[in-house]
Amino acid sequence: MKVGVVGLGYVGLSIAIVFAEQGNTVIGVEVDGEKIEKLRKGIPTMFEPGIKEHLEKALPNLHISSDYSSLSETKFIYVAVPTPTVDGRIDLSHVEQAAISIKAACPQSVIVIKSTVVPGTAKKISRLTGMDVVSNPEFTREGHAIEDTLHPDRIILGAERQELMDELEALLGFSGAPILKASNEDAELIKYASNAYLATKISYANELAKLCEKVGCDIEVVTLGMGLDKRIGPQFLKPGPGWGGSCFPKDTQALVAFAGDNSSRLKIVEAAIDVNNQMVQHAITLIKEIAGGNLSEKRIGVLGIAFKEDTDDTRSSKSIELIERLFREERAQVNVYDPVAKYSGNCTKYESLSECVANSDIVVVATEWDGFRSALREVEKPILDLRRILDLKEYPGIYAIGLGRKGTGGSPMHSKVTS
Numbered sequence: 001m002k003v004g005v006v007g008l009g010y011v012g013l014s015i016a017i018v019f020a021e022q023g024n025t026v027i028g029v030e031v032d033g034e035k036i037e038k039l040r041k042g043i044p045t046m047f048e049p050g051i052k053e054h055l056e057k058a059l060p061n062l063h064i065s066s067d068y069s070s071l072s073e074t075k076f077i078y079v080a081v082p083t084p085t086v087d088g089r090i091d092l093s094h095v096e097q098a099a100i101s102i103k104a105a106c107p108q109s110v111i112v113i114k115s116t117v118v119p120g121t122a123k124k125i126s127r128l129t130g131m132d133v134v135s136n137p138e139f140t141r142e143g144h145a146i147e148d149t150l151h152p153d154r155i156i157l158g159a160e161r162q163e164l165m166d167e168l169e170a171l172l173g174f175s176g177a178p179i180l181k182a183s184n185e186d187a188e189l190i191k192y193a194s195n196a197y198l199a200t201k202i203s204y205a206n207e208l209a210k211l212c213e214k215v216g217c218d219i220e221v222v223t224l225g226m227g228l229d230k231r232i233g234p235q236f237l238k239p240g241p242g243w244g245g246s247c248f249p250k251d252t253q254a255l256v257a258f259a260g261d262n263s264s265r266l267k268i269v270e271a272a273i274d275v276n277n278q279m280v281q282h283a284i285t286l287i288k289e290i291a292g293g294n295l296s297e298k299r300i301g302v303l304g305i306a307f308k309e310d311t312d313d314t315r316s317s318k319s320i321e322l323i324e325r326l327f328r329e330e331r332a333q334v335n336v337y338d339p340v341a342k343y344s345g346n347c348t349k350y351e352s353l354s355e356c357v358a359n360s361d362i363v364v365v366a367t368e369w370d371g372f373r374s375a376l377r378e379v380e381k382p383i384l385d386l387r388r389i390l391d392l393k394e395y396p397g398i399y400a401i402g403l404g405r406k407g408t409g410g411s412p413m414h415s416k417v418t419s
């Protein structure tokens, strides 16, 4: 099949690569000239494990241009452009602009919206262009973009005409994942509802983590026990400095605003956002406890800048909020280390973890990067483990504390799971 993809960011590039690898002819349209040049040469434009190899395999079938006319005679054209929030509401201008350009170049085609959009958007685009519009939201995680596109848990399609969804099944069926065919509006809401649910799950764990610290429980043990219940499941119960990234913060905000615009309230999602907004302050309180109060003379080493591991993405990263607030509000000297993410704010960036640690009085694990745990094994400094990556019993006599547990020392033996 010949398929178009407009917008080659995280999502667009991942689907373009996977469709091309599956033997389809893929026409990618991208506005950024530098990105086009790099991709044509097989140079990845984002940090993703394994992406270079996949891009190389896809290149013979992947044709990238800035010109919408290259999409001519393409039946399905995916739109994967950004949908930021402006003043708390979704900004659809990039999607609308892409749709108008597709209409001008290829009016007989079908627009497939991959971007995250509020219910009613597909219909709006259809009215704007007079074209058929299918919804096919994405659920890929950064750091797993190719893997999640190849092996999704489910595929959601929404359209007015059933036959368009049946045709798309031929393109998407390679994964063997279950396909739900629904209305455009249901498909659009499924995406928001899923992200908001996951964000809420994390906020619940984070709120419980704070309770654990007060009452002498360990959040790791509590969520382990909760997760063994199949109805709850172990995923997205890991406490941390709060959720960040390009999706959860903007999607939860857009969903709350969308509900408000439709005379509804999503109080649970509002509470999840509220809890999330308090997590960095909580981390600062814990750092101050370790320091015995004032941080103004202290050198704080923050490990991890990215919003999570396996990505260089720093959008809405809680690490950055922590770094800036430590500097501005606590007048601390902040040292940082991250294996791939870059940041040039109010901090000293180190090229090696050991140097960063050596020059710090207190170490804070802010991102769950693989390798931090072993690198910290020999460190004899106060550590605040916001991601609970350390086995605290490996730190006898050292003041290492984890988010969601009281005090220092080893994990209790009775928390082991036996089968």
Ligand code: UDX
Residues within 6 Å of the ligand: 138, 139, 140, 141, 142, 143, 195, 198, 202, 235, 236, 237, 238, 239, 240, 241, 242, 243, 244, 245, 246, 247, 248, 307, 308, 309
């Ligand atoms: C998310 C959704 O998972 C994905 O389905 C959607 O398509 C895009 O948004 P992503 O933003 O890549 O993906 O990150 P994700 O892995 O979901 O993590 C989001 C945030 O939650 C990160 O800051 C992460 O550190 C945090 N998190 C995640 C936790 O604090 N605890 C957890 O248990 C899981």
